[in-house]
Amino acid sequence: MTPTIRTISLLLLVLAPTALGQGFKGAAPALLDARVGSNTRAGTDPAPTPTGDRQGKAEPHLARGAGDPDLLLATYTDVLANGSRISCAVSRDGGLAWTRTALPAFTGANGRVFRPTGNCVAGVGPQGDLYVASLGRYNDTGLGLVVVSRSQDGGANWLGASLAASASARAIVDRPWLAVNDFPGTPNPGRLLVAWADLTFDANGNTTGASLTSAYSDDRGATWSTPAALTPRGSTTEANQGAQIVVLPDGSAIALYTTLTANDVTPLPNGEATINQYRIDCRRSLDGGRTFAATATTAIPTVRAALTPEIVGGGFLISHAAAARQSGDLFASCLATVNGVARVLVAHSSDQGGSWQAATVATDNPAGTAIFNHGIAPSADGRTVAVVYLQRGAGAAGANAVELRGALSLDGGATWQPSLRLSDQAGDLRATVKAQPSNLPLLGDNLGVVPGGTADQPVVAVWCDTRAGYSELQSVRFVPAATGSFDAWRRANFSRTEQADPARSAAAADPDADGVPNLAEYAHATNPRVAESGSAFAFAAGPTTVAVGERVAPGRTDQSATWETSTDGTTWNAAPFDPATTVTAPFVVAIRVTRGRPTLLRNRYALGTASVTTSEVLVVGGDERLVNLATRGQVKTGASQLIVGFVIAEGTMNVLVRGVGPGLAAFGVAGAVLDPRLSVNTGSILVANNDNWGSASLTPAIAAVAARVGAFPLGDGSRDAAVLATLPPGSYTGLIAPATAAGAGVGLAEIYRTDETAGSARLANVATRGEVSGDADTLIAGFVISGTRPRRILIRAVGPTLAQYGLTGVLSDPLLTVFRGSERLAQNDDWQAARFPEAATAAAQTAGAFALAAHSLDSALVLTLPPGAYTAQVSGVAGSAGLALVEVYDAN
Incomplete structure (x- = not known):
């Protein structure tokens, strides 16, 4: 009997865009090994691609140029709201920056329109031409094709794709593969080789054959040879899938593929089948892929299948092959169940596939986990081998969590190092592209991975994860070394050109200009190419010590860090630690300080002769203060009125509180609230209220105080509201509502400290609640810091956590941006994605603020800011709308 092969060809699948969801967005990034570079989104979608059309990516593959090792081509299936297309991303710097384009539909010589659809594979020719092989279909019939697209200008434009094969009414083509002879001086340099599976059916839809076919082109894909059988057709005892062709340094070729027999398959009542086991075979071609050997050689003997029924995929059926570019050593890999756990097996051949060493287990994933997809990449000399794979977590907690991991062998695949986590965030299977009618996640069969272009350069991998809320293409670089070091981290994060430029990659360099030099970025495992926001330190001041x-x-054992203190900012000494004070995470040490005397703290990082500090300096005992807040937002009735809260600590304070609407017209603000009413409360007790400041008996006093503290003047007789009050320590709430619902609009809530002498009283925090809608109706809080030294401030934009306090209609995903004038200082989307999220947790505990929910999409930043005026803006990510709270806390 012919074994039944379950195909997941995109010709047969209907792809359903995932509903845009959280997809583990908001989770804290993992701290990666020093050999692993920062995760990078591989480009942005080409225009025009409306945001609502960006539904998900799947099936990534990657190729590197032989003549230009910095040239990388990634290709993937791009699932849109109205169908799918093939897209690509090109990097010219070894995988750090990417540019995307989409492959168009083409018109063939017969005048019929066809388009690439899925199962895409990338290739780079010896002259720099880019190629993408994929499945395709005619627009008028839907019959399956194998098509090859070509670009001569680095992926900016794609020439008309050529047809390598087409299906018939009772046959489909599946899982194409592309190989390019990119070895100059060999026979047929530039030859393109394509292989695919031919699946045939009878009139009842039963499988009658599953064999492999290949074709070649010697004119850059303009014409193709007549397809030839790579494995016997019409076999009633065996079926083949997943052919991958590899070109060897002498110009010969090897085809590696999966073989199943009838004994390997158990038919199911629904007409499908369970794959029990399979083996990996290969055939060599001595004429560069024109013909392949009639007899196969087994690379990996029969292994037990590694099935994951929760996803759509034949990834378990796809073996992978790669050749060392200089030595010609061949490596074959496959998924298999070993002692009850899905593993990646790797076999090695040093005689061009004539014989194979016994396969070794490359992965060390624990019991209960699953591996979906993998790829393999050997170094040019065959001594270093990298395997990348997607691993799903164990148990109910990990059922939907998928991370990218890597395994390294430094002795040609004989033994393997402990695996490395490569993705700093987990993907969520629930937010991936879904196949219909099963509604199961579709990840594809391949993962893109290529070795370093030179011996000292990193491996590059691409995959799809859901940190954006949907499946998105990501890339990562990692150095195949036995241990981590600053040098390995530098090579993983900087291009070859940058590695030779001390101004970019040296320990003291700060290429992203965020005040954190490379050596400190290395110590903190942050991205030296992106200016992260937020404090790098946790801080809590006590009576005589400061915990940091x-x-x-x-x-990071090759570098050291030393805390230093100073009283003048010029002379620095090693910090006096207090071993008698016990600290717990996230704090590391306690430093003795003298209250009443300003003390500055910083951390110094050293590696060899290099010694650097960050621009962030912590201050204890300074004279700086929060002195006023002004918040702009929508003023409506009921739960949607603008609410400002503030806390006075350490003494009685005189304040001016204003609710401004008509006064905003002088600043060109349209749609202002017509007649705001202001009340100030402590708990349920009314402290002061006003409607129309010009009618109050204290109007002259209010005007005089406003002028003294720098508040803009209100018009005589305007309907703005204002009160003066002397308030003891405590918590207060200012409520601003329109006189009538019809008069709702934009309003400004302001709080000014009006004391003419400094005194001991301080504004400990201010907060405003209001409505936000995308980027249009934002909640804007302005605040002023007085004094002579920087002040540590906690700023939060809270939406999701408000639901825990009974509020409905909250902003689901706030984005927090902090400005000084027009300069953007910092931004945060998801509080646990800040530079050091524990800094916000510690600051909130010190300030007495409620805790933000773990993994929530609330935003928070801890910043050390010099005296001056600042603005915190809260907007809704992806157009989200609802009630939000913006908070500013004194975090010293």
Whole structure:
């Protein structure tokens, strides 16, 4: 009997866009090994691609140029709201920056329109031409095709695709593969080789054959040879799938593929089948892929299948092959169940596939986990082998969590190092592209991975994860070394050109200009190419000590850090630690300080002769203060009125509180609230209220105080509201509502400290609640810091956590941006994605603020800011709308 092969060809699948969801968005990034570079989104979608059309990516693959090792081509299936297309991303710097384009539909020589659809594979020719092989279909019939697209200008434009094969009414083509002879000086340099599976059916839809076919082109894909059988057709005892062709340094070729027999398959009542086991075979071609050997050689003997029924995929059926570019050593890999756990097996051949060493287990994933997809990449000399794979977590907690991991062998695949986590955030299977009618996640069969272009350069991998709320293409670089170091981290994060430029990659360089030099970025495991926001330190001041802590990344044993203190900012000494004070995470040490005398603290990082500090300096005992707040937002009735809260600590304070609507017209603000009413309360007790400041008996006093503290003047007789009050320590709430619902609009809530002498009283925090809608109706809080030294401030934009306090209609995903004038200083989307999220947790505990929910999409930043005026803006990510709270806390 012919074994039944379950195909997941995109010709047969209907792809359903995922509903845009959280997809583990908001989770804290993992701290990666020093050998692993920062995760990078591989470009942005080409225009025009409306946001609502960006539904998900799947099936990534990657190729590197032989003549230009910095040239990378990634290709993937791009699932849109109205169908799918093939897109690509090109990097010219070894995988750090990417540019995307989409492959168009083409018109063939027969005048019929066809388009690439899925199962895409990338290739780079010896002259720099880019190629993408994929499945395709005619627009008028839907019959399946194998098509090859070509670009001569680095992926900006794609020439008309050529047809390598087409299906018939009772046959489909599946899982194409592309190989390019990119070895100059060999026979047929530039030859393109394509292989695919031919699946045939009878009139009842039963499988009658599953064999492999290949074709070649010697004119850059303009014409193709007649398809030839790579494995026997019409076999009633065996079926083949997943052919991958590899070109060897002498110009010969090897085809590696999966073989199943009738004994390997158990038919199911629904007409499908369970794959029990399979083996990996290969055939060599001595004429560069024109013909292949009639007899196969087994690379990996029969293994037990590694099935994951929760996803759509034949990834378990796809073996992978790669050749060392200089030595010609061949490596074959496959998924298999070993002692009850899905593993990646790797076999090695040093005689061009004539014989194979016994396969070794490359992965160390624990019991209960699953591996979906994988790829393999050997170094040019065959000594270093990298395997990348997607691993799903164990148990109910990990059922939907998928991370990218890597395994390294430094002795040609004989033994393997402990695996490395490569993705700093987990993907969520629930937010991936879905196949219909099963509604199961579709990840594809391949993962893109290529070795370093030179011996000292990193491996590059691409995959799809859901940190954006939907499946998105990501890339990562990692150095195949036995241990981590600053040098390995530098190579993983900087291009070859940058590695030779001390101004970009040296320990003291700060290429992203965020005040954190490379050596400190290395110590904290942050991205040296992106200016992260937020404090790098946790801080809590006590009567005689200050507890400090920082992000501690694993494996950075080649560098050291020393805390220093200063009273004048010029002379610095090693900090006096207090061993008698016990601290707990995130704090590391306690430093003795003298209350009443300003003390500055910083951390110094050293590696060899290099010694650097960050621009962030912590201050204890300074004279700086929060002195006023002004918040702009929508003023409506009921739960949607503008609410400002503030806390006075350490003494009685005189304040001016205003609710401004008509006064905004002088600043060109349209749609202002017509007649705001202001009340100030402490708990349920009314402290002061006003409707129309010009009718109050204290109008002259209010005007005089406003002028003294720098508040803009209100018009005589305007309907703005204002009160003066002397308030003891405590918590207060200012409510601003329109006199009538019809008069709702934009309003400004302001709080000014009006004391003419400094005194001991201080504004400990201010907060405003109001409505936000996308980027149009934002909640804007302005605040002023007085004094002579920087002040540590906690700023939060809270939406999701408000639901825990009984509020409905909250902003689901707030974005917080902090400005000084027109300069953007910092931004945060999801509080646990800040530079050091524990800094916000510690600051909130010190300030007495309620805790933000773990993994929530609330935003928070801890910033050390010099005296001056600042603005915090809260907007809704992806157009989200609802009630939000913007908070500013004194975090010293």
